[in-house]
Amino acid sequence: MKTARKYLIPAGMLLVFEAVAVALWLTKANIFYLFNFTYIGVSVSLGILLFIKKYKYARRVVQLLVGLYMLVFLGFIRGENMQIEGFWYYLFTGVFEAATIHYAVAKIFGPLIFGRGWCGYACWTAMVLDFLPYKTPAGPRKKLGWIRYVTFAASLIFVSALFLAKAGNIEKIMFWAFIIGNAVYYALGITAAFIFKDNRAFCKYFCPVTVFLKPASYFSLFRVKCDKSKCVGCGKCKKVCPMDVDMTDNSRKRKNGTECILCLECAENCPKNAL
Numbered sequence: 473m474k475t476a477r478k479y480l481i482p483a484g485m486l487l488v489f490e491a492v493a494v495a496l497w498l499t500k501a502n503i504f505y506l507f508n509f510t511y512i513g514v515s516v517s518l519g520i521l522l523f524i525k526k527y528k529y530a531r532r533v534v535q536l537l538v539g540l541y542m543l544v545f546l547g548f549i550r551g552e553n554m555q556i557e558g559f560w561y562y563l564f565t566g567v568f569e570a571a572t573i574h575y576a577v578a579k580i581f582g583p584l585i586f587g588r589g590w591c592g593y594a595c596w597t598a599m600v601l602d603f604l605p606y607k608t609p610a611g612p613r614k615k616l617g618w619i620r621y622v623t624f625a626a627s628l629i630f631v632s633a634l635f636l637a638k639a640g641n642i643e644k645i646m647f648w649a650f651i652i653g654n655a656v657y658y659a660l661g662i663t664a665a666f667i668f669k670d671n672r673a674f675c676k677y678f679c680p681v682t683v684f685l686k687p688a689s690y691f692s693l694f695r696v697k698c699d700k701s702k703c704v705g706c707g708k709c710k711k712v713c714p715m716d717v718d719m720t721d722n723s724r725k726r727k728n729g730t731e732c733i734l735c736l737e738c739a740e741n742c743p744k745n746a747l
């Protein structure tokens with residue numbers, strides 16, 4: 473009975489995505505949404521299933537399935553700019569499509585439920601960065617988080633300027649902005665990882681999307697909690713955390729709390745099953 477119950481989680485997740493898929497398909501009269509959210513739901517559910525089966529690379533499988541789909545199929549083939557610039561673009565045109573839906577679900581309202589699950593399981597930038605050799609940071613976090621506000625403002629100014637200048641063929645510009653933007657993100661992300669000896673340095677200091685992700689993740693329903701009655705304070709959890717979170721503190725104000733990407737490395741390495 474207990475075994476059957478744990479399979480309810482991937483089944484439930486699939487149902488949630490399917491409900492979104494059908495609702496958007498019918499309200500937007502566009503069958504693409506049925507395909508899109510079914511694909512993502514199947515990928516996420518498969519990942520949870522693999523995790524239940526204790527497959528070591530379960531998270532990486534979801535990351536590649538969703539990340540490559542969004543980067544290659546949605547971005548390169550369908551020409552949809554799903555970067556933050558694409559979000560501003562669709563927002564300014566007043567269209568609730570593509571990037572605006574994506575941002576609403578994955579990055580603005582979704583984090584109220586699943587925190588920064590996007591960063592751990594779906595982001596195509598981190599999908600590549602996680603292949604680099606510094607899975608846990610070599611040193612303490614630097615005080616460089618302010619850079620994210622500069623990149624956030626730059627993305628907004630860039631798209632605003634296109635609209636103010638009434639640039640022609642803006643769709644084509646946005647497509648090239650997606651290609652060039654991704655190339656810049658990868659180059660900066662890989663360079664930062666080697667400089668700081670930390671695969672997630674880009675996420676910690678440069679990524680503009682965190683400006684959206686962090687406030688809602690503060691209230692996240694799903695979060696790693698520590699059972700103090702089991703914890704022996706060995707510190708193994710903190711050593712393996714890629715995001716420098718103090719997961720042994722259960723308060724919402726815990727150190728780097730809104731940085732947690734729900735990778736569960738801490739829980740997997742806790743010798744007392746306290747997380």
Ligand code: SF4
Pocket residue numbers: 590591592595596597598674675676679680681682
């Ligand atoms: S912080 Fe930015 S680059 Fe890093 S995983 Fe999240 S969205 Fe992707």
Ligand code: SF4
Pocket residue numbers: 698702703704705706707708709710720741742743744745746747
């Ligand atoms: S690894 Fe487990 S037992 Fe050790 S400090 Fe972390 S939560 Fe406590």
Ligand code: SF4
Pocket residue numbers: 696712713714715716717719731732733734735736737738739
């Ligand atoms: S190791 Fe634990 S606290 Fe750190 S990011 Fe992963 S799930 Fe969050």
